[in-house]
Amino acid sequence: MTQSLSVAPTPSESTFKGIKDAGIDFIVSVPCANLKELIPMVDEAHDIIHLPVTREEEGVGVCAGAYMGGKKPAMLMQNSGLGNSINALASLNMLYGIPLLMIMSHRGVEGEPIVAQVPMGELTPKLLETMDIPYFLPEKGVDPADIIVKAWNVASEQKKPVAVLLPIPFWRRQA
Amino acid sequence: MKRIDAINEIAAKAKESGALLIGNIGIPCKEIHHVCDVPTNFYMLGSMGLASSIGLGLALSRPDKKVITIEGDGSILMNMGTLATIASQEPDNYLLVIVDNGAYGSTGNQPTATSKNTDLAAVAKGAGNKNVYVVANPEDLRETLRSTDKGIIVVKAEPGNTEAPVIEMTPEVILKRFMDISSQPSR
Numbered sequence: 001m002t003q004s005l006s007v008a009p010t011p012s013e014s015t016f017k018g019i020k021d022a023g024i025d026f027i028v029s030v031p032c033a034n035l036k037e038l039i040p041m042v043d044e045a046h047d048i049i050h051l052p053v054t055r056e057e058e059g060v061g062v063c064a065g066a067y068m069g070g071k072k073p074a075m076l077m078q079n080s081g082l083g084n085s086i087n088a089l090a091s092l093n094m095l096y097g098i099p100l101l102m103i104m105s106h107r108g109v110e111g112e113p114i115v116a117q118v119p120m121g122e123l124t125p126k127l128l129e130t131m132d133i134p135y136f137l138p139e140k141g142v143d144p145a146d147i148i149v150k151a152w153n154v155a156s157e158q159k160k161p162v163a164v165l166l167p168i169p170f171w172r173r174q175a
Numbered sequence: 176m177k178r179i180d181a182i183n184e185i186a187a188k189a190k191e192s193g194a195l196l197i198g199n200i201g202i203p204c205k206e207i208h209h210v211c212d213v214p215t216n217f218y219m220l221g222s223m224g225l226a227s228s229i230g231l232g233l234a235l236s237r238p239d240k241k242v243i244t245i246e247g248d249g250s251i252l253m254n255m256g257t258l259a260t261i262a263s264q265e266p267d268n269y270l271l272v273i274v275d276n277g278a279y280g281s282t283g284n285q286p287t288a289t290s291k292n293t294d295l296a297a298v299a300k301g302a303g304n305k306n307v308y309v310v311a312n313p314e315d316l317r318e319t320l321r322s323t324d325k326g327i328i329v330v331k332a333e334p335g336n337t338e339a340p341v342i343e344m345t346p347e348v349i350l351k352r353f354m355d356i357s358s359q360p361s362r
Contacts, residue, residue: 054256065232091221
């Protein structure tokens with residue numbers, strides 16, 4: 001078995017590849033420490049419109065407008081932002097049938113050093129289930145890029161928001 | 176002037192210039208629908224505060240089209256960050272019209288902060304927007320609409336609603352007929 005550790009993609013590179021493979025061409029972002037390498041990659045991609053927003057709920061609105069303009073939108077965010085977005089996801093995306101890919105850094109789980117992240121971290125999967133928002137997790141042995149493509153396909157076919165939850169151990173996975 | 180006077184002017188401008196028009200939640204949408212129902216109108220039925228954001232996303236996605244959003248003072252106060260995000264992008268094809276009547280008009284005209292000390296034009300400027308206009312009568316609004324397709328117009332109005340009927344279209348139909356035009360490149 002050959003080892004090619006030096007060329008294996010980083011978590012951010014895998015996520016970015018998934019975004020490109022899914023054909024995402026419009027991204028809004030609210031930062032998270034786990035997204036600090038990914039956001040510049042998106043910003044430098046000439047075929048993706050990227051704008052930072054002030055709050056995730058605002059980003060849900062901007063992405064809905066982008067979809068109406070023919071784009072495939074995604075939001076880069078921390079899971080705390082789900083709490084800031086619930087009404088918009090329900091009374092805009094779910095109401096009209098507008099797809100959105102939410103790529104979420106999932107804080108407050110295994111390895112979390114900040115206690116304030118824990119309550120939302122634990123609530124995040126439950127909130128998504130309550131809202132009937134499908135979510136996807138990076139599975140061992142599966143290319144994260146493939147999960148992102150799959151998630152966008154579900155959003156697009158079912159015309160609804162979907163989430164990809166990328167927890168702390170995912171971001172620590174080293175090449 | 177009342178909000179309906181502003182809506183009359185803005186709907187006429189949208190029609191003339193072929194702009195896509197995003198309407199704010201509540202009675203404003205009903206009034207737009209009543210004044211001039213065309214497929215290039217998108218009516219918001221929920222998510223208060225996000226009309227300005229929807230318009231921004233649309234304008235950035237379709238630089239080949241003009242986009243106008245009608246917002247209220249209450250909505251802008253609920254999503255004030257939008258003024259900073261719009262300033263950071265400055266799209267040439269995006270005009271945000273804030274009808275400021277100092278009241279939450281759809282819920283019983285409770286006063287908003289703009290009825291006291293908040294100056295939305297100053298907030299918009301402070302957020303970094305260069306093209307900010309303030310008008311207080313239909314003639315000045317018409318003139319300003321004639322002279323620009325971008326920036327932010329704050330229309331000072333009095334509280335008061337018309338008896339515009341409920342929009343009977345389903346959300347799916349509103350979106351479908353709008354997107355048949357909004358998602359396609361202009362010829």
